[in-house]
Amino acid sequence: MTLTQSPIETAEARPPLRAGQLVTRVLGGGLLLVVALWVVVQAVQHPNQFANAMVTGINNGALYALIALGYTLVYGIIELINFSHGDLFMLSTVLAAFVIVTTFGATTTNWAAAGVLGIALVVVMAGAAGLNVAAERLAYRRLRRAPKLAPLITAVGLSFVYQFVGVYTNGSAQKSWDTILGDQGFTVGGVTIHWSTVVIIAVTVPLLLLMTWMVTATRQGKAMRATAQDQDAARLMGIDVDRTIAFTFGLGGALAGAAGVLYMESSGITRWDVGFRLGLFAFTAAVLGGIGNLNGAVLGGVLIGIIESMNGSLGLGQKWGQTVIFTVLIVLMVFKPEGILGRPTQEKV
Amino acid sequence: MATATTGREAPTLQRRLRSLPVLFTALALLVFVFYQFILGGLVQPIQDFFDSWLPLSSLNQCLIWATLAVGLNIVVGYAGLLDLGYVAFWAIGGYVAAWLMSSFFSQWSVNIFGSAPPGLEAGIHINFWLVLPIGAAVCALAGVIIGAPTLRLKSDYLALVTLGFGEIIPEIFRNGEDVNGFNLTNGVKGIDPIDPIPMGPFHLFPGVPANLGPFDNTYKFLVYALLTAVAIFISLRIRVGRLGRAWLAIREDELAASMMGVPLMKTKLAAYAVGAAIGGLGGVAYATLTSGVIPDSFQFANSIILLAMVVLGGMGNVWGVLLGALVLEWVNSTGLQQFGASFNSGFGTDINFPSYNFLIFGVLLIVMMLFRREGLLPEARTRQVLQEPERGELEAVGADLEGTPV
Numbered sequence: 001m002t003l004t005q006s007p008i009e010t011a012e013a014r015p016p017l018r019a020g021q022l023v024t025r026v027l028g029g030g031l032l033l034v035v036a037l038w039v040v041v042q043a044v045q046h047p048n049q050f051a052n053a054m055v056t057g058i059n060n061g062a063l064y065a066l067i068a069l070g071y072t073l074v075y076g077i078i079e080l081i082n083f084s085h086g087d088l089f090m091l092s093t094v095l096a097a098f099v100i101v102t103t104f105g106a107t108t109t110n111w112a113a114a115g116v117l118g119i120a121l122v123v124v125m126a127g128a129a130g131l132n133v134a135a136e137r138l139a140y141r142r143l144r145r146a147p148k149l150a151p152l153i154t155a156v157g158l159s160f161v162y163q164f165v166g167v168y169t170n171g172s173a174q175k176s177w178d179t180i181l182g183d184q185g186f187t188v189g190g191v192t193i194h195w196s197t198v199v200i201i202a203v204t205v206p207l208l209l210l211m212t213w214m215v216t217a218t219r220q221g222k223a224m225r226a227t228a229q230d231q232d233a234a235r236l237m238g239i240d241v242d243r244t245i246a247f248t249f250g251l252g253g254a255l256a257g258a259a260g261v262l263y264m265e266s267s268g269i270t271r272w273d274v275g276f277r278l279g280l281f282a283f284t285a286a287v288l289g290g291i292g293n294l295n296g297a298v299l300g301g302v303l304i305g306i307i308e309s310m311n312g313s314l315g316l317g318q319k320w321g322q323t324v325i326f327t328v329l330i331v332l333m334v335f336k337p338e339g340i341l342g343r344p345t346q347e348k349v
Numbered sequence: 350m351a352t353a354t355t356g357r358e359a360p361t362l363q364r365r366l367r368s369l370p371v372l373f374t375a376l377a378l379l380v381f382v383f384y385q386f387i388l389g390g391l392v393q394p395i396q397d398f399f400d401s402w403l404p405l406s407s408l409n410q411c412l413i414w415a416t417l418a419v420g421l422n423i424v425v426g427y428a429g430l431l432d433l434g435y436v437a438f439w440a441i442g443g444y445v446a447a448w449l450m451s452s453f454f455s456q457w458s459v460n461i462f463g464s465a466p467p468g469l470e471a472g473i474h475i476n477f478w479l480v481l482p483i484g485a486a487v488c489a490l491a492g493v494i495i496g497a498p499t500l501r502l503k504s505d506y507l508a509l510v511t512l513g514f515g516e517i518i519p520e521i522f523r524n525g526e527d528v529n530g531f532n533l534t535n536g537v538k539g540i541d542p543i544d545p546i547p548m549g550p551f552h553l554f555p556g557v558p559a560n561l562g563p564f565d566n567t568y569k570f571l572v573y574a575l576l577t578a579v580a581i582f583i584s585l586r587i588r589v590g591r592l593g594r595a596w597l598a599i600r601e602d603e604l605a606a607s608m609m610g611v612p613l614m615k616t617k618l619a620a621y622a623v624g625a626a627i628g629g630l631g632g633v634a635y636a637t638l639t640s641g642v643i644p645d646s647f648q649f650a651n652s653i654i655l656l657a658m659v660v661l662g663g664m665g666n667v668w669g670v671l672l673g674a675l676v677l678e679w680v681n682s683t684g685l686q687q688f689g690a691s692f693n694s695g696f697g698t699d700i701n702f703p704s705y706n707f708l709i710f711g712v713l714l715i716v717m718m719l720f721r722r723e724g725l726l727p728e729a730r731t732r733q734v735l736q737e738p739e740r741g742e743l744e745a746v747g748a749d750l751e752g753t754p755v
Contacts, residue, residue, distance in 0.1 A: 081505045146718075148505065150718045154719070157713070159711070160710050160711030161711035163707055280516070322520050323516075326516055333498070
């Protein structure tokens with residue numbers, strides 16, 4: 001875990017496996033093997049569909065990764081599942097549509113539109129970050145010492161409030177918008193790649209690099225990691241814990257804002273309940289990668305994106321999408337609750 | 350645990366009565382008598398007032414939500430396990446009723462004291478009073494199946510996994526119209542009509558119909574009030590027993606409870622199973638109220654509204670939860686609309702009040718968590734736990750309180 005790793009834990013000796021754990025491990029391994037075999041068979045049988053599904057999966061996966069980072073950052077620092085994060089993303093899509101289409105009217109491909117996209121990114125990221133910081137300041141901060149159920153229920157309440165704002169501003173039906181890049185794309189060996197996918201990658205990768213740099217190489221990042229490890233010790237070392245936590249919320253919010261702009265521009269759709277679904281997928285991604293682990297969130301996001309699109313085109317079909325993703329979540333919880341890159345944690349007394 | 354019970358005095362009659370929903374039953378009977386015999390004889394304005402502000406159909410809905418909220422309270426309020434997918438059990442209960450009390454499976458013909466309306470005799474028709482325990486049992490089983498792999502998880506993970514189940518189950522019902530060519534759930538169209546509630550021997554009383562039709566709301570009220578009373582009775586009785594005390598112990602400190610010899614998994618599973626069983630009762634009742642089930646009525650929002658009822662009333666206190674459920678569901682189904690109508694006609698405005706219910710529920714949850722975490726009618730014990738002094742205050746006087754979230 002990048003954020004919560006403590007050197008003491010790593011030094012602990014690993015207890016020998018119990019019989020139950022062994023069974024779990026064999027079952028989990030077998031399950032993984034079956035899935036891997038299925039993927040290989042599909043890749044050989046339908047190479048074209050497979051490649052298309054991969055591209056769509058990476059496209060969605062990059063967005064899931066951006067949202068998942070918001071969950072994982074906040075969880076890493078105060079162990080709260082910020083339930084309203086998905087709806088923050090939804091509000092970002094609505095705000096993005098307002099800025100890009102309603103305010104600037106950018107619906108065709110040209111250089112001015114690229115500038116508008118840049119402005120929208122800045123505005124929406126700042127707006128989402130501000131909203132997240134405000135939520136932290138007004139609600140979560142007061143509940144930091146409360147029993148765990150309290151902030152979680154607050155987050156659920158906040159999610160309802162955000163959804164109300166979504167319905168209020170966007171209407172109870174979905175809205176379609178003309179996007180800057182539209183459906184244009186290019187074809188490589190029978191695989192269609194939309195320009196919007198390229199833009200998503202081109203925005204997501206630098207953002208992720210920037211964020212990794214911030215967390216690992218700056219003073220603020222050091223403060224974040226220290227606060228994640230031990231708030232009281234961090235406070236004694238002169239770190240402003242409140243400000244650090246607020247900064248973390250801001251960072252997560254900004255990434256959700258970026259995801260909102262990219263989602264609106266790649267799908268051309270805004271609707272009030274999109275945050276619930278995508279937020280849950282992103283949370284699953286964060287858990288899959290190992291919650292609290294930044295690299296894990298990105299890996300998990302891409303994996304979930306690929307699983308979803310594979311299921312849509314080659315598996316059970318799109319109508320079973322939620323079932324497949326949540327089954328992944330539940331199976332994961334049973335076999336490897338710490339995620340792919342996470343480290344098992346011991347309960348502290 | 351044996352030592353814990355020796356110190357208690359033998360329960361007096363008064364104490365025994367306190368754990369029975371006597372007052373609730375008496376009130377329900379009063380309401381029934383009022384609507385059945387008195388209201389019709391009153392002057393028109395009073396009748397109109399009750400028709401628009403307190404219609405029986407709305408009260409029936411309130412009772413079903415109250416039953417479900419009391420069930421959720423066992424999981425969330427007693428055992429402290431946050432369940433965000435309680436609607437799954439509601440849905441399962443509803444579909445059990447739909448399968449066993451309709452002509453949907455017309456290829457089979459089963460009739461066990463059924464109450465099929467004339468012309469719809471094909472299919473499975475099992476008596477409502479038999480379907481109730483069946484629904485409860487199926488839900489309890491589902492609760493154990495869902496709980497067994499997930500209850501080992503930490504509380505916040507558990508919340509998300511239950512949420513996942515709450516999404517998966519309605520999706521299965523929505524897509525289950527073609528399971529290898531077999532129509533299991535009729536897809537988005539759902540299953541209807543569902544058989545009416547039979548009154549059994551009671552129809553020998555003058556005026557009581559043999560089967561409750563869509564307009565026999567007063568008798569339905571009696572049936573649903575009975576179910577709510579059963580749910581309250583189960584909650585109260587288990588609460589004072591060994592299992593209930595084990596739940597509270599787990600809620601307050603899981604680690605300490607397990608050190609004292611409380612079997613964590615078994616106790617949590619029991620909470621899940623009992624909560625789910627009551628959810629099943631509510632689901633069966635709901636199916637008979639709406640005389641049909643459609644998958645889209647089992648939404649995530651319902652889980653949250655039920656949670657809001659539990660939180661508003663006071664987690665862990667059955668009476669608080671009952672109050673919270675009755676008030677919130679009344680607001681949701683009738684109050685907000687009526688208030689909006691009077692407000693709009695009084696001030697000449699055109700505000701769509703019912704559309705604000707998301708805002709109201711959201712703000713309610715937040716405000717309750719910030720300012721009155723123990724609910725409107727708190728349990729004395731919950732108040733103590735939730736109103737522990739802020740750490741900062743104690744630290745200021747030099748207390749050492751380790752055990753911080755790391």
